[in-house]
Amino acid sequence: MTPIVILTILIIYFGILIGISHFVSRKDSSNAAFFSANKNSKWYLVAFGMIGTALSGVTFISVPGEVGAPSGEQFKYFQFVLGNAVGFIITATVLLPLYYRLNLVSIYEYFEKRLGFYSYKTAAAIFLVSRTIGSAFRLYLVVIVFQRFVFDAFGIPFAVTGLISLALIYAYTYKSGLKAIIITDTLQTFFLISSVILTIIFICYSLDLNAIEAFETVKNSSYSKIFFWEDFVNSRFHFIKQFLGGMFVTIAMTGLDQDLMQKNLSCANIKDAQKNMFTFTGIFVLINIFFLGVGALLYIYADANGVSVPTDFITGKPRTDLLFPEIAFHHLALVPAIVFLLGLIAATFATTDSALTALTTSFCIDFLGMDKPENVQKTKNVKIRKIVHLIFCLIMFAVIVIFNIINDASVVSMIFKIASYTYGPLLGLFTFGMFFKSRKVHDKLVPFICLISPFITLYISNNSKTLFKGYVFDNELIIVNGLITLILLLFISFKQKIELN
Structure with missing residues (x-):
């Protein structure tokens, strides 16, 4: 497929999204529509659209690519997905009722009611930093794909490609925010799921396999191992590590994250929000099975047709997350x-548009107080909110440019890993708030606790082989991070009866 064809599809695609946004925002572009979609979203639309938000472009190309990685990943990611499913259920049954009972717009308002001003601002700041870096990183990896396969042919610099991507997202989100995203993400999730299923069909057709033969081929291949029980101490792939990591990462990065929770809180009531979460969980598990199946079929196709894993332009080493676009663009027909x-596109922009809306919501509510009774009716708030939305677009653009300047995949990976560490303090804060209701903290010390605990966690991770007789951490490290935060919070706490409304 030529760069001109790809560019044409991009223009048509975003033209549709901008058209939908314009239609949705004709009657209502208020802050209530932007922040919470006026709390009348249909739960089934939210459930379906959340798939696109939860599965980024990184997931779309990296999960299939990792199946055949030299480290022997195979289907080990499904262990993590099973933990995700349990985490989603805990979020639906424990955290959502709390948020609805307190009638929150930003979930971090909970900390103001429970722990105090500084705890509240700290939690919101953790989200802003973590989500900005994480979302910029996800978009950065996909901009690399667009740059390599499209914009290099036109001599367009990487920075311009990144700026264009964010400008397009801003164009269909700045007016109605969440109200528009509920609709556009539903459409984008449809494209995402259709793409995965159709890709499997096209590859099977290329390999002359029917559905049963494809299943047996994947099952009997060297890529299909799911459960890893060997060497709990030294292996990152052990089931317990992956499962517990998946569960707590989901609780922290979904249940304690304004991005995905904002969509849940746009439902009319707690029952609809929970139906949304349970439905979403089932679809999420199923679609990840398809992603792993795509990965196995891609490597089987590559082996059968002599396709090599593309090399990174920077390191010169094979880069597995480029195998999917390489086969799709250069070895399959036009339609595939x-x-x-x-x-x-759907996986990438459904994640980024939702993140930008959540970042804007959190800053406007948590730092500008736009939901306060004395501020709600101010007409200038809409203009301020649009400016904040633009500023976060520019910040994310700057982060993407910095990633590209660093030009070192290992450094970028470390930045992303450190960003994920910051969700550990949120896990500790929420655990303290919910399970130690008779205790209160010295509020002004909380920001220092949330700065210290990730560095302690990083030290433990880097020295775990020495400290714990060869033990190697993986995703379960977030549990350690949250536990350290909790212990330090208990250390600075004192007994006091607290009553929540």
């Missing part, structure tokens, strides 16, 4: 390539 492109 278009299907892949639509899926990649």
Whole structure:
């Protein structure tokens, strides 16, 4: 598929999204529509659209790529997904009732009611930093794909590609925010799921396999191992590590994250929000099975047709997350390539548009107080909110440019890993708030606790082989991070009866 064809599809795709946004925002572009979609979202639309938010472009190309990684990943990611599913259920049954009972717009308002001003601002700041870096990183990896396969052909610099991507997202989110995203993400999730299923069909057709033969081929291949029980101490892939990591990462990065929770809180009531979460969980598990199946079929196709894993332009080493676009754009027919492109765009921008809206919401509510009774009716708030939205677009653009200047995949990976560490303090804060209701903290010390605990966690991770007789941490490290935060909070706490409304 030529760069001109890809560019044409991009223009048409975003034209549709901007058209939908314009239609949705004709009657209502208020802050209530932007922040919470006026709390009348249909739960089934939210559930379906959340798939696109939860599965980023990184997931779309990296999960299939990791199946055949030299480290022997195979289907080990499904262990993590099973933990995700349990985490989603805990979020739906424990955290959502709390948020609805307190009638929150930003979930971090809970800390103001429970722990105090500084705890509240600290939690909101953790989210702003973590989500900005994480979302910029996800978008950065996909901009690399667009740059390599499209914009290099036109001599367009990387920075311009990144700026164009964010400008397009801003164009269909700045007016109605969440109200528009509920609709656009539903459409994008449809493209995402269709892309995965159709890709499997196209690859099977290329390999001359029917559905049963494809299943047996994947099952009997060297890529299909799911459960890893060997060497709990030294292996990152052990089931317990992956499962517990998946569960707590989900609780922290979904249940304690304004991004995905904002969509849940746009439902009319707690029952609809929980139906949304349970439905979403089932679809999420199923679609990840398809992603892993795509990965196995891609490597089987590559082996059968002599396709090598593309090398990174920076390091010169094979880069598995480029195998999917390489096969889709250069080895399959036009229609499969278009299907892949639509899926990649949908996965990428459904994540980024939701993140930008959540960042704007959190800053406007948590730091500008736009939900306060004395501020709600101020007409200038809409203009301020649009400016904040633009500023976060520019901040994310700056982070993407910095990632590209660093030009070292290992450094970028470390930045992303450190960003994920910051969710550990949120896990500790919420655990303290919910399970130690008779205790209160010295509020002004909380920011220092949330700065100290990630560094202690990083030290433990880097020295775990020495400290714990060869033990190697993986995703379960977030449990350690949250536990350290909790212990330090208990250390600075004192007994006091607290009553919540």
